[in-house]
Amino acid sequence: MTTHPEGPLLRIEGLSVTYRTSEGDVPAVRDVDLALDRGEILGVAGESGCGKSTLASTVLRLQPPSAKVEGRVLVRGEDALTMRWGALRALRWAGASIVFQGALHSLNPVQRVGSQIAEPIVLHEPELAEAEVEGRIGELLEQVGLPAERATSYPHQLSGGQRQRVMIAMALACRPDLVIADEPTTALDVMVQSQVLDVLSGLVNEFGVGLMIISHDLSVLADLCDKIAVMYAGRVVEFGSADDVFGGPLHPYAGALSAAFPRIGDPAARYAPAGLGGDPPDLRLLPPGCSFEPRCPRSIDACRETDPLLEEHGAGRLAACIRVGES
Amino acid sequence: MTLGAVTEAPPPPRVRRRSYGRYAAGKALGTLGSLGFMLVVNFFLFRVLPGDPARTLGRGRFSTPEQLEAFKETYGLDQPLLQQFVTYLQNTLTGDLGISLRYRVPVSDLIVDRMWPTLLLVGTSTVLAGVIGIWLGIRSGWRRGSKFDRASTGTSLTLYSMPEWWLGLLLIFLLAVGPGPLPGLFPTGGLHSPDVDPTSLAGVADVVWHLTLPVLTLTLAYLADYALIMRSSLLDELGEDYLTTARAKGLRDVKVRNRHAVRNAMLPTTTVIALSFGFVVTGAFTVETVFSIPGLGLLTTEALSVPDYWVLQGTFLVSTVAVILANLAANLVYGLLDPRVRS
Amino acid sequence: MSTASGTTPVRLTARQVARRRRRESWSRNWADFRSHRSGLAGLVILGFFVVLALAAPLIADAEGLTLSGAPGEVLEPPSREFWLGTDDKGRSVLTLLIWGARVSLAVGLLATVISMVIGTLVGLLSGYFVGKTGAVLFRLTEWFLVIPFLPLAIVLATVLGASLFTIALVIGVTSWPGTALLIRAQTLSIKERAYLERARVLGAGRWHQISRHILPNVMPMVFANTTLTVSIAILAETTLSFLGLGDPTRTSWGSMLDDAYSIGAITTGAWWYIIPPGVCVVLVVLSFTLVGQALEDVLDPRLRGRR
Numbered sequence: 003m004t005t006h007p008e009g010p011l012l013r014i015e016g017l018s019v020t021y022r023t024s025e026g027d028v029p030a031v032r033d034v035d036l037a038l039d040r041g042e043i044l045g046v047a048g049e050s051g052c053g054k055s056t057l058a059s060t061v062l063r064l065q066p067p068s069a070k071v072e073g074r075v076l077v078r079g080e081d082a083l084t085m086r087w088g089a090l091r092a093l094r095w096a097g098a099s100i101v102f103q104g105a106l107h108s109l110n111p112v113q114r115v116g117s118q119i120a121e122p123i124v125l126h127e128p129e130l131a132e133a134e135v136e137g138r139i140g141e142l143l144e145q146v147g148l149p150a151e152r153a154t155s156y157p158h159q160l161s162g163g164q165r166q167r168v169m170i171a172m173a174l175a176c177r178p179d180l181v182i183a184d185e186p187t188t189a190l191d192v193m194v195q196s197q198v199l200d201v202l203s204g205l206v207n208e209f210g211v212g213l214m215i216i217s218h219d220l221s222v223l224a225d226l227c228d229k230i231a232v233m234y235a236g237r238v239v240e241f242g243s244a245d246d247v248f249g250g251p252l253h254p255y256a257g258a259l260s261a262a263f264p265r266i267g268d269p270a271a272r273y274a275p276a277g278l279g280g281d282p283p284d285l286r287l288l289p290p291g292c293s294f295e296p297r298c299p300r301s302i303d304a305c306r307e308t309d310p311l312l313e314e315h316g317a318g319r320l321a322a323c324i325r326v327g328e329s
Numbered sequence: 330m331t332l333g334a335v336t337e338a339p340p341p342p343r344v345r346r347r348s349y350g351r352y353a354a355g356k357a358l359g360t361l362g363s364l365g366f367m368l369v370v371n372f373f374l375f376r377v378l379p380g381d382p383a384r385t386l387g388r389g390r391f392s393t394p395e396q397l398e399a400f401k402e403t404y405g406l407d408q409p410l411l412q413q414f415v416t417y418l419q420n421t422l423t424g425d426l427g428i429s430l431r432y433r434v435p436v437s438d439l440i441v442d443r444m445w446p447t448l449l450l451v452g453t454s455t456v457l458a459g460v461i462g463i464w465l466g467i468r469s470g471w472r473r474g475s476k477f478d479r480a481s482t483g484t485s486l487t488l489y490s491m492p493e494w495w496l497g498l499l500l501i502f503l504l505a506v507g508p509g510p511l512p513g514l515f516p517t518g519g520l521h522s523p524d525v526d527p528t529s530l531a532g533v534a535d536v537v538w539h540l541t542l543p544v545l546t547l548t549l550a551y552l553a554d555y556a557l558i559m560r561s562s563l564l565d566e567l568g569e570d571y572l573t574t575a576r577a578k579g580l581r582d583v584k585v586r587n588r589h590a591v592r593n594a595m596l597p598t599t600t601v602i603a604l605s606f607g608f609v610v611t612g613a614f615t616v617e618t619v620f621s622i623p624g625l626g627l628l629t630t631e632a633l634s635v636p637d638y639w640v641l642q643g644t645f646l647v648s649t650v651a652v653i654l655a656n657l658a659a660n661l662v663y664g665l666l667d668p669r670v671r672s
Numbered sequence: 673m674s675t676a677s678g679t680t681p682v683r684l685t686a687r688q689v690a691r692r693r694r695r696e697s698w699s700r701n702w703a704d705f706r707s708h709r710s711g712l713a714g715l716v717i718l719g720f721f722v723v724l725a726l727a728a729p730l731i732a733d734a735e736g737l738t739l740s741g742a743p744g745e746v747l748e749p750p751s752r753e754f755w756l757g758t759d760d761k762g763r764s765v766l767t768l769l770i771w772g773a774r775v776s777l778a779v780g781l782l783a784t785v786i787s788m789v790i791g792t793l794v795g796l797l798s799g800y801f802v803g804k805t806g807a808v809l810f811r812l813t814e815w816f817l818v819i820p821f822l823p824l825a826i827v828l829a830t831v832l833g834a835s836l837f838t839i840a841l842v843i844g845v846t847s848w849p850g851t852a853l854l855i856r857a858q859t860l861s862i863k864e865r866a867y868l869e870r871a872r873v874l875g876a877g878r879w880h881q882i883s884r885h886i887l888p889n890v891m892p893m894v895f896a897n898t899t900l901t902v903s904i905a906i907l908a909e910t911t912l913s914f915l916g917l918g919d920p921t922r923t924s925w926g927s928m929l930d931d932a933y934s935i936g937a938i939t940t941g942a943w944w945y946i947i948p949p950g951v952c953v954v955l956v957v958l959s960f961t962l963v964g965q966a967l968e969d970v971l972d973p974r975l976r977g978r979r
Contacts, residue, residue, distance in 0.1 A: 062577050094579035102577075107570040110589055112596070112667055122578040156668045359814075366815040374827050490903065490957035492910050495929065495950040502938045502946060517939065604850075607820035614822050615911060619933070629826060630915055636830045645823040652820050 009079060011180050011212040012038040012061065012098075017073035019056050019065055026286045030056040032236040033073070035312075040179065043206055043213045045223030045244065047259060048233035051282045054216045055103065057233075058182045062094050077180060095122040098180035099173040103188060105165035109157040116153025119143075119172045126176045142171040146201050163194035170201055181205065182214045187222055199226055221263040224248035229318075232256040235283050235293035238312060241320040252321035254298050292323070300325055348671040352664045360657045367649050372417050374642060382406060426646065427639030431632065436643040439628060444647075446520055447624030451613045453544050458551030463598070465552065466559025470594075471586055473564060481556065488553035494615035497546040501619070505542060515542045518621035543620045550612050558601045562594040569593075596667050603659035606652045614648075704970040711966020714959035721956050725773040732770040737763065737923060747942050757944035759928070760935045768923050769948055775924035776953070779840050780906035786844025787905065788851060788898050792890075795855025800863065800878075800886065810856065817849035821908065829917040836919045843908045851897055855890055862889045892971035899964030903957040910953050925949040 019031040031053040038044045046054050059065050060075050063082050075082045077098055082090065099122075102108035110118055119139050123130065130138075140150035146167040157165055166186060173181055183202060187195040203226055205211045217223055223230050223244065230247040232240040232255065240253040251257040258278040280297035289295060291306035298305065304324060312320045376382045383401045401407045404427075405416055420426070426436035465485070469478035488496070507513040516539050521527050525535045566572075567590060575585045614626030621627065625644055632640040664670055684692070705711055724731075742762035743754075750757045756765035798809035825842045832838040863886070871885055912918060913926025914933070932938075932945040 059573075064573060064577055091579040091581070094577055096579070100577055102570065102574055104570060108574045110571045110575075110593065111669060112593060121575075121580070125579055158669050362811070363815050363818055367819065370819070375831055377828065377831055486958060486961060487954065490907075490954045490961060492907055492914070492950070492953060494911070494914065495953070498929070498933065498938060498946055499950070502941075502943060506939055506941065508941070508943065604817070607818070607822075610820040611822040611911070615914075618915070629823065633826060633830060633915060633917070638830070641823075641827045641830060645827050648820050648823045649818070653818050656818055 009076070010037045010039045011042075011078060012036070012214070013074075013076040014057070014060075015074045015076065017057070017060060017075060018071070019053070019060060020070040021066070022068050022070065027070075028285045029236055029288070030069075030285065031060075034233075034236075034238050036231055036238070036241075038180070038212045038214055040212045041206055041210045042229070043203070043215065043227045045227035045230040046214060046216045046233060047218065047220050047223055047230060047256075049218055049282050051285070052233040053236040054233055055184055058100060058184050058214070058216055061098055061180070061182060062100065063090055064100075092126070095173075095178065096126040096176040097178055098182065099176070099178045101166075101169045101173045101181065101183040101186055103185040105162070105169045106157060108169065109165065111157055113156075114153065115155050115157060115160070115168050119153070119168070119175050122172070123175050138175070142174055143168075145174070146171045147197065163190050163198070166190060166194075166198055167201065170198070170205075174205065177209070178211070180212045180214070182216070184216045185218070186215065187217065187219070195222070202226070219263075220248060220259045224263075232259065235285060235288060237293070237322065238320070239294065239322045241312070242316075242318060246319060252315060252319070252326045253294075253323045254300050254325075255294050256321075258299075349664055352671050353661055356657060356660045356664070360653060363653045363656075364650065367646070367653065368418065368421065371421075371642060371646050371649075372414055374645065375638060421646070426643040429632075429637055429640050431635045431637045431640070436639050439640065440625065440643055440647055443623060443625050443628050445624075446622050447613055447617065447626060450540060450543055450547065450617065450622060450624060451609060453540070454547035454551055454612075455609060457544070457548045458555055459602075461548070462552035462555030463559045465556040466561075466598075467563060467586075467591055467594075469556070470560040470563030470567070471590075473567075478560075482560065485553040485556045488549055489557060491550070492615070493546060493550035493612045494619045496549060497543065497616050497619040500542050500546055515539075518619075520622055540622075543616050543622055546616050546620075547612050550616075551609065554605055554608065555602060558605075559594070559598050562596075562598040562601070563590060565597065566590045566594040596663065599659055599663050599666070603656050606655045606659075610648045610652060701970050705966055708966035708969060710962045711969075714962030714966070717955055717959040718963065721773055721777065721952070721959075724770055725777050728770050728774055732764075732767040734771070737767060737771055739763075747937075747940065747945070749942075750944050756948050757942070759931065759945055760937075765928075765944055765948060768928055769925070769952060772923045772925045772928055772949065773952065775836065775918075775922050776906055776909060776926070776956070779836050779909045779924065780902050782837075782840040783843035783847070783905040783909065784898060784902045786841060787847045787901055788894065790844065791848035791851025792855050792894055794848065795852040796859055796886065796890065798852065799856040799859025800881075809852075813849045813852045813856070816846075817853070819846070821846050822911070825908070825912060826915070826917070829912060834917045834919070836922060836924075839909055839912045839918055842912070843905050847901065847904060847908070851894075851901060854897055855894065858890050858893050859886055862886050892967075896964055896967035896971055899960050899967055903960035903964065906953065906957055906960070925953050 014034055014036040017031055017034045018029065021028040021030055034053075034057060036044070036046075036057075046057065048054050056065060060071065061077060061082055063075075065071060071083055073083075077093060080089065080093075082093060085093070109115070116136075116139050119142060120135050123135050123138060136153075139153050143150050143152055148164060148167055148171070152160070152164070152168075157168075160168065170183075170186070173183075181202075186202065187198055190198065199222065202213060202215065206213050215223060215227060220230075224247075225244075227244045230240075230242065230244050231238050232247065232251075232253065234253075234255050240247060240251060240256040242252075247256055248260050251260045255278075262278075278297055283293055283296070289306065291308055292298070292301070292310055295301045295305045302325070308324075310322045310324050312322045313326075315321055315326055383397060383404075383406045398407075405413060408416070424437050426440070428434065429436050429439055432439060465481050469475075469481040472478055501517050502508060505513045505515045505517040516522070518539075520536060520539050521532070522535050522539070526532050527536070569590075572585055572589055575589050576582075580588070613624070614629055616622075617624045617626030618630040625647065628640060629644045631637075632644070728734075739761055742758075744758035744762045744764060746758065746760055746762050748754060748758040748762075754764045754766065756769065759765055759768060794809055794813060798806045798813065800806070801809075824846050828842045828845070829838050832841070871881055876884070909918075909924065910926035910929070913924045914930045916930055918924055918927050920927070926949075928949045929946065932942070932949075937943075937945045
């Protein structure tokens with residue numbers, strides 16, 4: 003399924019997505035730039051409503067038809083937002099796939115799990131014989147640690163962790179180059195979480211897949227990812243290597259996210275302010291200045307005037323805050 | 330690359346079939362309960378008023394107390410209640426539903442005689458209405474807000490708000506009698522023309538011609554209901570996440586609709602349509618009356634004027650049993666379609 | 673929660689706060705409802721008919737209903753004098769229609785009240801009491817649900833004697849199961865909510881729980897369902913009156929159609945006797961349905977934007 007790569011596997015340029023609702027326009031994603039290579043793991047962190055899931059859906063042009071989209075989403079060099087339908091349908095699942103959040107609702111409740119995994123295979127590789135398809139389903143399930151017989155189960159007969167693993171197996175069915183995992187560990191208990199994360203990292207190591215993981219849990223991302231982008235109110239507010247962003251965050255929001263997960267054995271972490279007051283912003287009523295300003299512990303008057311852009315603060319280190327660099 | 334501990338294997342196929350068996354048995358048991366309850370209700374129908382049921386049944390019929398006593402003795406109303414109930418059960422379960430006060434023949438004979446026109450009428454109408462109504466519902470639900478949707482839903486709502494027998498009257502006026510100078514195309518009622526041999530080919534065509542307007546009336550009445558239900562179920566389904574997954578796999582829109590959304594929406598549709606079986610009966614009864622089709626419905630409404638109590642009791646029994654059995658059938662079909670209820 | 677304004681907050685009692693919140697939610701719901709054009713249209717049409725029914729003595733001469741006071745010739749087509757013509761006894765069809773509105777609406781409403789009271793009570797109790805009581809009530813509801821309306825209504829009406837009250841009673845007694853199931857489902861889901869558990873822990877007795885917590889949350893659904901039940905009740909009343917089970921001395925739209933049918937108005941082409949009563953029924957039932965659907969949309973947030 004690989005073609006000659008032209009540049010990075012995934013490149014998002016100036017992406018903006020605005021939902022049109024009866025109560026006004028909601029800018030879910032605002033001018034986002036990201037890139038991801040094969041064999042790389044990129045984490046996208048942020049609270050609910052910050053635009054991460056919308057971002058993921060645009061890679062396969064799954065956003066609702068009423069949404070206004072600007073910018074480009076280049077997958078293997080082609081813009082997913084403007085390609086012809088035929089090319090898009092070929093891209094979907096065979097080029098890039100998504101492990102959706104909430105496996106119970108993302109699976110068809112009255113179809114056997116095996117048929118649901120088979121569906122994209124039969125669609126994208128119709129030349130395969132039935133036995134070959136079944137064989138691949140068995141392999142996929144075993145890759146994620148489920149016995150092949152599970153293919154005949156219905157979603158409600160599986161536990162949460164098993165369902166999530168089925169979603170991962172399904173996402174790999176057509177051997178895509180790019181996999182986006184949207185909150186793959188939410189609502190799973192810790193043991194299962196670590197198993198799922200092992201599977202995902204194994205994918206990258208064994209198959210050279212490019213993986214984007216979306217999560218509100220920075221600790222999950224810190225361990226697994228090469229690079230992390232932190233989003234707030236539809237914008238990327240910090241970007242860098244996982245160690246840098248988690249260990250030495252520049253943007254106050256990233257700092258709060260990082261501090262929310264104390265490191266055992268680090269005495270300083272016990273005294274760092276934990277938690278963030280206030281509520282996520284209403285995207286319809288964004289302030290003219292920095293959108294994080296109302297909740298920011300380090301805000302000054304100047305923050306209310308201009309919305310800061312992402313600026314470089316070292317190699318590959320980006321942050322959108324005017325107070326970076328001060329102590 | 331493997332993962333940690335693997336949990337239990339899924340149940341083998343034999344056990345799964347047994348779970349449907351258990352489900353079916355449960356539903357059959359429930360049906361027996363419903364039938365039992367219905368038998369009891371049927372018995373007490375004429376005993377709802379406090380006091381002597383004989384007076385209710387004999388209202389306006391007798392002038393002397395001796396006649397009342399004779400009536401009571403004939404129908405065993407002078408016996409203790411429990412005895413009456415036992416006799417009633419014995420009679421009913423062996424098919425003895427009493428004698429018609431009007432026709433002086435066994436009620437069961439009357440019912441058997443009059444059953445097939447009703448079955449023909451209802452059967453044809455529900456099949457037609459089902460096919461057309463569901464198609465309409467799918468099309469309007471999938472393209473919500475479109476011209477088609479608005480026209481279809483508006484028409485369905487209007488038909489749904491109409492007494493089905495009044496629709497029949499309208500159709501008689503427009504197509505059987507003909508407004509003003511226009512000629513009538515169909516008979517105004519009845520099942521047969523007097524001079525046609527019912528068993529010949531011409532006889533069959535004659536019946537079809539007579540049944541056209543009643544079937545049209547009932548079909549329109551039922552399909553409005555079915556279309557609205559199907560549309561509503563589909564709209565419910567359209568908000569589900571698994572459809573996004575299906576699209577993300579690269580399926581064409583039509584496939585997503587038919588293979589996933591519609592197929593899943595059929596489940597609640599089946600359930601709700603089953604709830605409207607009572608309406609099917611009501612529609613049949615009133616349309617038969619308006620078109621003078623000699624079926625169970627006309628039998629019932631004619632029995633009103635006498636009032637021919639045993640006939641009324643008999644048709645109540647038969648129609649309720651029919652609805653209960655239809656519900657059982659719907660439940661069994663549902664159990665085959667939805668694996669979640671079997672576990 | 674920080675406030676944006678700089679004014680000092682006024683101290684309100686709990687009751688005042690509750691009242692203000694209720695008023696706000698009412699105005700919000702009304703604004704929502706107004707955005708449903710179909711619901712609004714339904715409301716307007718309903719208003720028209722209610723006014724018509726109430727104003728009957730003022731706009732239509734009651735004398736015209738009696739056989740002796742019949743002003744016109746038999747089965748006259750519509751004319752300038754009689755806008756909708758006359759019936760087979762020389763009475764103005766328009767007069768009959770206006771007075772018939774009273775009966776149809778009143779009987780429909782009475783039947784609905786009976787049905788809703790039984791249905792809501794059974795639904796609440798079967799949803800709240802999970803033990804034997806609840807199970808028994810639920811079974812009872814299911815059993816009554818499968819009984820087809822018309823055969824039962826016919827038998828009961830025959831036994832109880834033909835009258836308008838009988839019709840209302842019979843409809844009420846046969847149509848409550850649908851409501852009961854709906855209210856039961858709603859009660860069950862409300863019971864699951866955490867705040868009820870907290871109320872229990874705080875010592876709220878059963879009655880308090882039902883009346884203060886469950887009932888207010890169920891009422892919106894009851895309200896919407898009532899409107900839809902009225903439309904069913906009016907259809908049922910029309911049918912039963914058409915079959916001759918109503919009061920022969922009182923005109924309702926159904927009885928007008930019964931008269932029209934039995935004198936063969938169709939074959940003689942007296943369309944003004946057949947069509948108007950039916951159109952009125954359709955308009956009223958449709959309006960109640962549209963209003964009921966709009967109410968459901970407004971009061972059940974899950975249905976927002978779905979229709």
